[in-house]
Amino acid sequence: MRAAIWTxxxxxxxLEIRDAAKPTPRADELLVKVEAANVFPGDCELRRFDIHPFFWLPLRIMSGIRKPRRMRILGQEFAGTVEAVGSRVTHHRVGDRVFAPTALGGAYAEYVCIGERLATPIPPNTSFEAASCVAVGGLNALHFLRVGQVGPGKKVLLYGAGGSIGTMAVQLASLMGAEVTAVDRGDKLATLRKLGAHRVIDYQREDFTASGERFHAIVDLPGKSPYRRTIGMLAPGGRYVLGNASAFAMLRSLGRSRVKVALTGYRPADLRYLRDCLASNDIRAVIDRCFALDDIVQAHRYVESGQKVGNVVLIIGSAAA
Ligand SMILES: NC(=O)c1ccc[n+]([C@@H]2O[C@H](COP(=O)([O-])OP(=O)(O)OC[C@H]3O[C@@H](n4cnc5c(N)ncnc54)[C@H](OP(=O)(O)O)[C@@H]3O)[C@@H](O)[C@H]2O)c1
Known part of the structure; x- marks a missing residue:
């Protein structure tokens, strides 16, 4: 099979396009023919190994000390068609359209194996491209909003809302009945309004901490908000959730019940919820641009340029546009 190999x-x-061995599913796995994969900003962080100090060593041991050896293919989520099933698989059949997060990599390839618990049926109204960029952003968004105790009538500020996780968080928080203020760069704000944000703020033109407003939850996705001024914007009992906390911020959060460092786990029930939201058109994937697998280098450069709104999708199979 063809794959983008992390050399x-x-x-x-x-990243180089090369031939690689087609994987074989274990008893509880599906072999999926990949149609589309999300080029997640986290893939770029992993590629250049720009990794949080707390996770640097374990991840380096996992991927390879001097160069990537045990993990050769990046890509954290994909959508495609089931090509074969392991002997203990009960919930999926050959030909099913599925989307899923991978553990950390493997999606930038024509085929990938995935545990059947994480593979989730794509609703009929959803394309492979759209389905390929829902799982990781949606799962993280759901987790961060829950940690922030976001619910009906709550005022939530989403900082860094224009990316993969943020565009899902705006929609999911609105669905939960919250009033959303979204902060990001000016060129992303029109999209954020369309997704349901009540108020949008361009962080390059406006000091979002100067409004005097109070929020029940502030979710800082890139971990770049000014700590002291931001925490001062919390309503009584409110929570300040850090999606990407520095080592210093992690230590500072210890013993402070209002500050939460949110690390996501993947729950199949949440994937099913996201599928239902797609099926009912309550959420949609925001796709900025698509690239062919052969253009993986350009795709990574574009993601790193900071220009993207939402997601960048890699088209791998012929069934995706
Ligand atoms: N805790 C976890 O388990 C977990 C899991 C996955 C990801 N993450 C973290 O979550 C963060 C968001 O991920 P993502 O995939 O959504 O990233 P993304 O697609 O790059 O989105 C991040 C958004 O934040 C904006 N931004 C950057 N600097 C900003 C600032 N100073 N003020 C306001 N907005 C700013 C970016 O816009 P511009 O750069 O264009 O300004 C971009 O729109 C990442 O830092 C990632 O490492 C955490």
Whole structure:
């Protein structure tokens, strides 16, 4: 099979299109023919090994000390068609359209194996491209909103709302009945309004901490909000959730019940919820641009340029547009 092989830790051109062995599913796995994969910002962080100090060593041991050896293919989520099933698989059949998050990599390839618990049917109204960028953003968004105790009537501020996780968080928070204020760069704000944000703020033009407003939850996705001024914007009992906390921020959060460092786990029930939201058109994937698998280097460069709104999708099979 063809795949984008991760040949070294470094800039986008360490990714090379090569032939690789087609994987074989274990008893509880599906072999999926990949049609589309999301180029997640986290894939770029992993590629250049720009990893949080707490996770640096375990991840480096997992991927390979001097260069990526045990993990050769990046890609954290995909959509495709089931090509074969393991002997203990009960819930999926050959030909099913599914989307799923991978553990950390493997989706930038023509085939991938995935545990059947995580593979989720794509609703008929949803394309492979759209389904390929719902799982990771949606799962993280759901988790961060829950940690922030977001619910009906709550005022939530989403900082860094224009990316993969944020565009899902705006929609899911609105669905939960919250009043959403979204902060990001000016060119992303029109999309955020369309997704349901009540108020949008351009962080390059406006100091969002100067409004005097109070929020029940502030979810800072990239971990770049000014700590002291942001925490001062919490309503009584409110929570300040950090999606990407520095080591210092993690230590500072210890013993402070209002500050939460949110690390996501993947729950199949949440994937089913996201599927239902797609099926009822309550959420949609925001796709900025698509690239062919052959253009993986350009795709990574584009994601790193900071220009994207929502997601960048890699088209791998012929069934995706
Ligand atoms: N805790 C976990 O388990 C977990 C899991 C996955 C991801 N993450 C973290 O979650 C974060 C968001 O992920 P993502 O995939 O949504 O990233 P993304 O697609 O790159 O989105 C991040 C958004 O934040 C904006 N931004 C950057 N600097 C900002 C600032 N100073 N003020 C306001 N907005 C700013 C970016 O816009 P511009 O750059 O264009 O300004 C971009 O729109 C990442 O930092 C990632 O590491 C955490």
């Amino acid at each position: 070294a830790y470094g800039p986008p051109d360490v």
